Amino acid sequence: MIEINELTKCYGSGPRQVVAIDRVTFDVEPGTIVGFLGPNGAGKSTTLRILCGLADATSGHALIGGSPYRDLPNPGSTVGALLDASAVHPGRTGIETLKLAAATIGVGRDRVDTVLAAVGLTKAEARRRVSTYSLGMRQRLGIAQALLGDPDVLILDEPANGLDPQGIVWLRRLLRREADAGRTVLLSSHQLHEVEEIADRIVIVGNGRVLAQGAPDELTRGGQSLEDLFLELTINAQRTAA
Amino acid sequence: MTATAIPTAHRRNRIAPGARPGLTRTIRVEFRKLVDSRAAIITALIGLSLTATFAAGSFFVKDHLKLDYFLTVTGVPASLIILTMGVMAITSEYSTRAAMPTHLLEPNRARVLLAKAAALVAMTFLVNIVVKGLGVPAYLAGVAIRGAEPVWDVDWFGQLAASAAQSVYVLEAFALGMVLLNGPAAIVIVLSETSLFSVLRTAMPERAEQLAYLDPGSLANLVENATYTAAEWTQVGVGLLIWLVLPAIVGTVRILRKEVA
Numbered sequence: 001m002i003e004i005n006e007l008t009k010c011y012g013s014g015p016r017q018v019v020a021i022d023r024v025t026f027d028v029e030p031g032t033i034v035g036f037l038g039p040n041g042a043g044k045s046t047t048l049r050i051l052c053g054l055a056d057a058t059s060g061h062a063l064i065g066g067s068p069y070r071d072l073p074n075p076g077s078t079v080g081a082l083l084d085a086s087a088v089h090p091g092r093t094g095i096e097t098l099k100l101a102a103a104t105i106g107v108g109r110d111r112v113d114t115v116l117a118a119v120g121l122t123k124a125e126a127r128r129r130v131s132t133y134s135l136g137m138r139q140r141l142g143i144a145q146a147l148l149g150d151p152d153v154l155i156l157d158e159p160a161n162g163l164d165p166q167g168i169v170w171l172r173r174l175l176r177r178e179a180d181a182g183r184t185v186l187l188s189s190h191q192l193h194e195v196e197e198i199a200d201r202i203v204i205v206g207n208g209r210v211l212a213q214g215a216p217d218e219l220t221r222g223g224q225s226l227e228d229l230f231l232e233l234t235i236n237a238q239r240t241a242a
Numbered sequence: 243m244t245a246t247a248i249p250t251a252h253r254r255n256r257i258a259p260g261a262r263p264g265l266t267r268t269i270r271v272e273f274r275k276l277v278d279s280r281a282a283i284i285t286a287l288i289g290l291s292l293t294a295t296f297a298a299g300s301f302f303v304k305d306h307l308k309l310d311y312f313l314t315v316t317g318v319p320a321s322l323i324i325l326t327m328g329v330m331a332i333t334s335e336y337s338t339r340a341a342m343p344t345h346l347l348e349p350n351r352a353r354v355l356l357a358k359a360a361a362l363v364a365m366t367f368l369v370n371i372v373v374k375g376l377g378v379p380a381y382l383a384g385v386a387i388r389g390a391e392p393v394w395d396v397d398w399f400g401q402l403a404a405s406a407a408q409s410v411y412v413l414e415a416f417a418l419g420m421v422l423l424n425g426p427a428a429i430v431i432v433l434s435e436t437s438l439f440s441v442l443r444t445a446m447p448e449r450a451e452q453l454a455y456l457d458p459g460s461l462a463n464l465v466e467n468a469t470y471t472a473a474e475w476t477q478v479g480v481g482l483l484i485w486l487v488l489p490a491i492v493g494t495v496r497i498l499r500k501e502v503a
Binding site: 045049052053054055056069070072073074075076079081083084086087088089090091092096097100101103104105106129131145 | 262263267268270271274275278279280281282334338339340341342343345346347348349350501502503
């Protein structure tokens with residue numbers, strides 16, 4: 001269970017203050033997938049970084065299973081987070097990256113083999129240095145690392161970036177399986193079609209604010225297509241900001 | 243919500259959410275990270291070949307080479323390599339952005355810094371043991387090739403003190419890396435600070451006494467002179483405050499407050 005309540009983050013102070021996210025509020029229930037949708041710069045990554053304890057909120061709170069991320073005793077066994085597939089040491093091999101994570105979480109070598117198989121990276125690919133990986137392979141490696149501790153909660157920032165069409169189908173099925181097994185899944189995207197087919201609920205953000213949220217059929221109740229709604233909301237938000 | 247309908251027993255392969263990992267586990271991971279990247283392997287190979295060169299070269303410098311002198315000379319390349327390792331232990335995390343996965347798995351950043359420091363000290367002693375351990379047979383081989391008699395007067399306390407001093411220098415390098423979070427800049431400063439002070443001493447001999455307090459090399463001199471006077475200890479103390487304690491505080495605060503992105 002993820003609870004984000006009135007989360008606000010400001011950078012700088014005085015007249016030059018920039019509000020990155022403004023009272024963002026939404027929940028992700030276990031067994032569901034929430035798509036966190038918004039254009040670039042809407043505040044998705046800032047929200048997820050605060051949720052994962054990498055940045056401090058100015059006000060409000062973000063909780064996972066009722067506690068802040070930094071208070072989780074062994075976060076890797078509770079939350080599988082992939083916030084940026086490029087944020088990985090390029091000089092290490094894929095398998096070494098996973099072994100380090102496995103050692104930190106305290107799970108055995110067998111989990112490394114299991115997650116490699118789950119994301120479809122071969123042994124030979126895993127033995128190569130990450131610097132030789134395509135973005136799609138880095139995404140798979142990052143997802144493998146997120147799955148390593150068999151967590152209850154998955155938090156993925158733009159996981160579909162760099163994946164080929166088969167990769168996107170694979171990811172959709174993987175996340176559906178995880179949610180059906182009772183896991184809480186939050187994924188962000190700036191592409192509507194990536195989330196509309198998979199998400200049980202969609203949270204649309206623009207210019208740091210939640211503009212709409214609900215199940216896809218709730219959002220389109222007004223007869224408007226999801227695409228039109230998304231464009232209208234985000235363009236309006238940008239206009240108001242300017 | 244569908245959530246309540248799913249029994250927990252349905253969950254496959256559940257790994258019990260582990261207790262907070264012990265500090266030794268974090269230290270082991272950080273130790274491994276010192277040597278498992280391409281850059282680390284290349285650095286180690288450079289260190290190894292330089293050490294071999296120094297070992298071979300030292301036999302041409304002196305006719306009656308003492309083991310103690312041999313071990314000191316052959317330790318020089320490793321001591322420089324370890325300093326760059328001290329800097330890169332922290333700067334490479336931020337330049338490659340590997341800090342993000344690191345802190346997702348261990349959000350307590352102070353604990354990661356502590357583990358890195360401990361891993362660096364362990365690495366310094368390990369490298370010294372290996373280099374000196376291989377140094378003894380290398381010395382015997384060298385002496386035999388030159389047809390000379392081995393001279394076994396090793397000051398083991400001095401060697402140990404030098405290793406201890408080296409681990410302090412590694413921590414200084416680590417602290418400077420934390421402050422600057424810029425590998426090349428920190429490495430240049432760490433490797434040139436000693437020569438900078440010898441230039442300053444030559445340029446202003448009348449200020450030599452004051453300079454000794456600021457000189458990070460005071461610690462090395464203390465160990466080398468092996469006189470351990472109160473005045474020397476004071477110089478070392480002031481030097482440690484400037485080059486270790488202050489940068490460690492500033493660097494730790496910087497990293498704890500930093501947004502990991």
